[in-house]
Amino acid sequence: MxxxxxxxxxxxxxxxxxxxxxxxxxxxxxxxxxxxxxxxxxxxxxxxxxxxxxxxxxxxxxxxxxxxxxxxxxxxxxxxxxxxxxxxxxxxxxxxxxINLLAFDREYDVSIQDVIPDYRSDQEVFLSINRYERKKNLPLALKAFGHFIQNLSPDVQKKYRLIMAGGYDERVEENVTHYKELVNLSVELGVASHTTFLKSPSEPVKILLLKMARALIYTPDKEHFGIVPLEAMYCRTPVIAVNSGGPMETIIDGVTGFLTKDEPELFSDAMKKVVSNEISGVSMGNAARTRVEQFFxxxxxxxxxxxxxxxx
Incomplete structure (x- = not known):
């Protein structure tokens, strides 16, 4: 070039x-x-x-x-x-x-306990990564997670954690106000004790989270393209995304992740499939990585x- x-x-x-x-x-x-x-x-x-x-x-x-x-x-x-x-x-x-695939192949000196001290090794993590902006449709992740755990017993609920990570700048009013809105919403939905909010995680932390998550919850509607789903797929992490915009071209529904309407109940159904025996998370993750290597x-x-x- x-x-x-x-x-x-x-x-x-x-x-x-x-x-x-x-x-x-x-x-x-x-x-x-x-x-x-x-x-x-x-x-x-x-x-x-x-x-x-x-x-x-x-x-x-x-x-x-x-x-x-x-x-x-x-x-x-x-x-x-x-x-x-x-x-x-x-x-x-x-x-x-x-995306820079080499960055995801490196080993970083960071552990999940460094980031989330109260993390338990037996917990399953659902991950959302997006800037703290209203157009990113982040309440959908909290509401879907609320539906996901609502019928579980308290002991089983403790097995699951939602991590909301995103770009955050104190100088940007929307970042500050929307972050507070999301924290308040987690309280209203009764998922605050199962949810961790991270502000502007470093690249090593982001990669660590992508590799350990059971699924990426990607909530923007009509996203132009969407880089984060590719990053998750390369980390062999299935992606659950809104069935619109760029994710329709990067994600193969039922093969490398799930595409669905932006409704909490439907996102919750996909999350249940990921943690159940209904699908093979390993097979889906391998297919996701292969797709990124081949096309992206x-x-x-x-x-x-x-x-x-x-x-x-």
Missing amino acids: WKYMECGYLDLFLVSAPIPVLRWFTNAKILFYCHFPDLLLTGRQSFVKRLYRSVIDPIEEVTTSMAHKHLVNSDFTRRVFKTTFKSISSEPEILYPS SFNAFANSLNRILQEM
Whole structure:
């Protein structure tokens, strides 16, 4: 990829604003990788912001159209791209993102007791990893866990723990307020004593949690792609996710995890399958890892990108 860039044949961008300048002043072929249309990610609560975006939004479509080729991170994003940028007739090509698999193969000097001192070795862990933002639909994980343990005896309930881990910044008001909302909700649902909240866990801690969890509870609806499910799958951890957006392309329902509606009862049913003898968690985990290695490794990403560059 870098050979092409250094020779001036092609530039790869994530923001469309520089594209016209490159078209006017260089002979480079321009490849635009659209994670998601920016105009759909920006709020418009204030009059000033609405006025500003009324100018910027049309410019985004015009400048995006000036690229020689467009890439998107999922079929879901491709459909959104085509619906949003109606004047662009060319079909974007999908290039799935990759994850750093080497980071998950390393050994880290961290134990679960370092992170959660009261953790018991016989406990089964369900894990949720997402930023503490309302759009991530995190209450679904708590409600599903509540349904999961509600009919269990107190002794059996102690076998299960939900770990809610996510990006947290004291300077971000939504992080602070939503974290408190979730803690309060865990109390209301009667699952507070079985739930652990972690703020911005380090990479080694995150990897440790992904490897030890019985399942990842992935709650966002209409997620553009979703990296965390890939990380869990590479760790041989099944993923239970909402049946929409990127997870529909990364998870094979009933094979590498479960896809379901964003209803607590249905998530709870999937959680019961994971801990029962109804499925083989080992087989599902192995299938999940194989899928990541085959379709979402860096080699898969590099080979696809190289093919695209050669064609351009």
